[in-house]
Amino acid sequence: MNLQLDSEYWNDRYLNNEFGWDIGYVSTPLKNYIDVLTDKNLKILIPGAGNSYEAEYLFNLGFKNVYLCDYAEEPLKNFLERVPNFPKKQLLQVDFFELEGHKFDLVLEQTFFCAITPMLRTQYFEKMSEILNEKGILAGVLFNDVLNTDKPPYGGNQLLYYSYFKKLFQIKVFEKCYHSVPARAGRELFMILQKH
Numbered sequence: 001m002n003l004q005l006d007s008e009y010w011n012d013r014y015l016n017n018e019f020g021w022d023i024g025y026v027s028t029p030l031k032n033y034i035d036v037l038t039d040k041n042l043k044i045l046i047p048g049a050g051n052s053y054e055a056e057y058l059f060n061l062g063f064k065n066v067y068l069c070d071y072a073e074e075p076l077k078n079f080l081e082r083v084p085n086f087p088k089k090q091l092l093q094v095d096f097f098e099l100e101g102h103k104f105d106l107v108l109e110q111t112f113f114c115a116i117t118p119m120l121r122t123q124y125f126e127k128m129s130e131i132l133n134e135k136g137i138l139a140g141v142l143f144n145d146v147l148n149t150d151k152p153p154y155g156g157n158q159l160l161y162y163s164y165f166k167k168l169f170q171i172k173v174f175e176k177c178y179h180s181v182p183a184r185a186g187r188e189l190f191m192i193l194q195k196h
């Protein structure tokens with residue numbers, strides 16, 4: 001099967017209620033990470049944000065410099081309905097790989113990496129490095145599971161992922177995730193990577 005993974009594909013998934021990845025609340029690994037952040041001025045990006053309960057959580061905690069990137073319109077509309085005060089200019093409806101004009105202190109990953117074709121994985125980390133400020137952080141969860149080879153979610157493991165980012169990022173934390181949501185328990189890695 002040769003899937004065309006584009007904005008239309010993803011937007012249709014939302015329109016057809018086929019979004020099984022959406023847990024409906026801020027995920028525990030990201031919540032735990034967010035809960036110890038002290039600098040409310042951090043410029044934070046959530047790429048492949050979807051309905052982004054994490055962005056909602058951050059915004060309600062007082063992090064006002066939060067940006068969402070998703071090239072599908074539907075989840076951004078859903079997000080604005082839930083968080084009407086969120087600044088529209090911080091909703092970036094663009095292809096992550098074409099994102100320009102912004103630099104971030106922190107990027108939060110959750111089920112975006114597994115949604116892109118594995119052919120783009122090196123580019124994913126290159127783009128992360130490009131859009132992060134010096135010493136910026138890429139944090140979040142990656143699947144530690146085989147998953148699919150012909151459609152998202154695409155899986156992988158620690159060694160494989162390390163091969164993609166080793167030249168660009170220093171590992172602060174990269175280990176089994178111990179506080180995944182139940183459906184993902186034992187199948188995730190938690191990472192905190194710092195741009196070289």
Ligand SMILES: C[S@@+](CC[C@H](N)C(=O)[O-])C[C@H]1O[C@@H](n2cnc3c(N)ncnc32)[C@H](O)[C@@H]1O
Pocket residue numbers: 007010011021022023047048049050051052069070071072075094095096097110111112115116
């Ligand atoms: C599996 S969903 C995950 C959504 C969200 N992170 C979550 O945890 O619920 C993947 C999301 O990434 C978006 N996406 C995929 N490729 C993208 C790209 N190249 N640029 C921007 N968004 C993209 C899709 O539209 C979709 O909303």
